[in-house]
Amino acid sequence: MNVLITGSNGLLGQHLIPLFLQDKQFNVIATGRGPNRIPERDNYIYEAANLRTPGAAANLIDKYKPEIIIHCAAMTQVDECEKNKDACWDMNVGVTRYLVQAAEKVNAYFLFISTDFVFDGLKGPYTEEDLVNPINYYGTSKVAAERIVHNSKLTWAIARTVLVYGVATDAQRSNMITWVKNNLQQQKKIKVVDDQFRTPTLCQDLAIGCKLIVDKKATGIFNISGNETLSPYDMAIKTADYFNLDTNFIEKISSKSLSQPAARPAKTGLVTEKAEKELGYNPHTFAEGLEIVAGELNR
Template sequence: MKVLITGSNGLLGQHLIPVFARQGNYEVIATGRGANRYPHPDNYIYEAANLRTAASVQQLIDKHQPDIIVHSGAMSQVDECEKNKDACWDTNVGATRYLVQAAEKCNAFFMFLSTDFVFDGLSGPYAEDAPVNPICYYGTSKVAAERLVHNSKLQWAIIRTVLVYGISSDPHRSNMITWVRNNLQQGKKIKVVDDQWRTPTLCQDLAEGCRLIADKKATGYFNISGNEILTPYDMAIKTAEYFNLDTALVEKISAKSLAQPAPRPAKTGLIITKAETELGYRPHSFAEGLEIVAAEL
C-alpha cells in the first residue's frame, strides 16, 4: 500500500517516515520543499514538490498513485501567518485544495493534520464535535482547509493536535525542550507564559496516532495529543527539573506581556477519549516524553 507523506522535512514528517516505513506493508513516498532534510535515506522515496501549484501536485499524484495521503505540510508559525496572510492561505488552504482534487482522481484515503487553534480557547479542553471559532489567521486557514477535506468526495480523517514537541534532524529547528535546556545551561533567565493551557504532544505519539488511523482507514475527526493539561511554564519547570537545572531562572509571565502579532487561545487542550477507544491510542506522559527527547539529544 502506497502512502504519500507531505511536509516530510518538518518535525512531524520526519517522524512519520520511519513509523510507516518500518511496518513493512507500506511503500512510503515523502515530499517536501527543496532537498530532503531527513538524514536516513532507506526504505522510502523522496520527491521535492511545490504543493502551492496545482500542476506540481497533480504530477506528483499521477506519478505515484498513492492509496493514502497524510497531509502534514503547512505554514504553522502562528505570528508569521498573521503577518503574511497570502502565503499562509496559499500554503494551508491552496495546497490542501490541490491535494484533495488530485486525491479524488485516484480515490486516496486523505488524512489532514490540523490544530487546536481552530478553537477560541474559552472552554477547553475540546472534544472532536466542539464548534470551531478561531481567533488567529493560522486557525482560520486550518478551519478552511478542514472544510475542503470534510466536503470532498474522499474517505478522510481530520487529525487535530496540540503543541507538538520532539527532536528534528534540521539543526535550525528549535523546540520547547531544547530551548529551555540550552538557555538554562548557559545560566540565562527565560520568561515563559503561565496563562495558556495545552495538552502537549510528543511527536512520536502523533506519528503513531496517524499510523493507527491509516491502518484502520478510520474516518472522521480525531484528537491526537497528550493527556495532561500543562502551561508552557509547567513544561519549562518540568524540563529544568529533569535536566537538574536552576528553576529560579524560569520566570512566569502573562501572554499579554509578549505583544505577539497573533492572538493565542487561552485554554485549549484536546479530549482524546475517542482515539483511545477506537484506535487504541496511548500517549506518553510529559515526563516520559522528556526521557525520550533526552535520549535523542
C-alpha cells in the same frame, strides 16, 4: 500500498517515515521543500516539491498514485501567519485544495493534520464535537482547510493535535523542550507564560496516532495529543528539573505582557478519549516524553 507523506522534513514527517517503513505493506513517498533533511535515505522515495505551485501536487499524485496521503505540510508559525496572511492561506488552504483535487482522481484515503488553534480557548480542553471558532489567522486557515477535506469526495480523517515537541534532524525551528533546554544550558533568562493551557504532544505519539488512523482507515475527526493539561510555564519548569537546570532563569509572565501579532487561545487542549477507545491510542505522560526526548538528544 503507496503512502505519500507531505512535509516530510518537518518534525512529524521525520517520525512518520520510519514508522511506515517498519510496516512492509507500505511503499513510502516523501515530499518536502528543498533537499531531504532526514539521515535515513534508504527504502523510500523522496521528491522535492513546492506544493504551492499549481500542478505540483497533481503531478506528484499522478506519478505515484498513492492509496494513502498524509498531509503534514503547513505554515505553522502563528505570528508569521498573522503577518503574512496570503502566504499562510496559500500554504494551508491552497495546498490542501490542490492535494484533495488530485487525490479525488485516484480515490486516495486522505489524512489531514490540524490543530487545537481551530478553537477560541474559552472552554478547553475540547472534544471532536465542539464547534470551531478560531481567534487568529493560522487557526482560520486550518478551519478552511478542514472544510475542504470534509466536503471532498474522499474517504478522509482529520487528526487535531497540540503543541508538538520532540527531536528532529536538522530542524529549522526548535520546539518548547529544546528551546527551554538550550537557553537554560547557556544560562539565558527566558520568559514563559503561565496563563495559557495546552495538552502537549510527544511527536512519536502523534506519529503513532496517525498510523493507527491509517491502519483502520478510520474516518472523521480524531484528537491526537497528550492528555495532561499544562501551561508553558509548567512545561518549562518540568523540563528544567528533568535536565537539572536552574529554574531561576525562568521568569513567569502573563500573555498580556507579550506584544505578539497573533492572539492565542487561553485554554485549549484536547480530550483524547475517542482516539483511545476507537484506535487504541495511548499517549505518554509529559514526564515520559521528556525521558524519550532526552534519550534522542543523547544519541
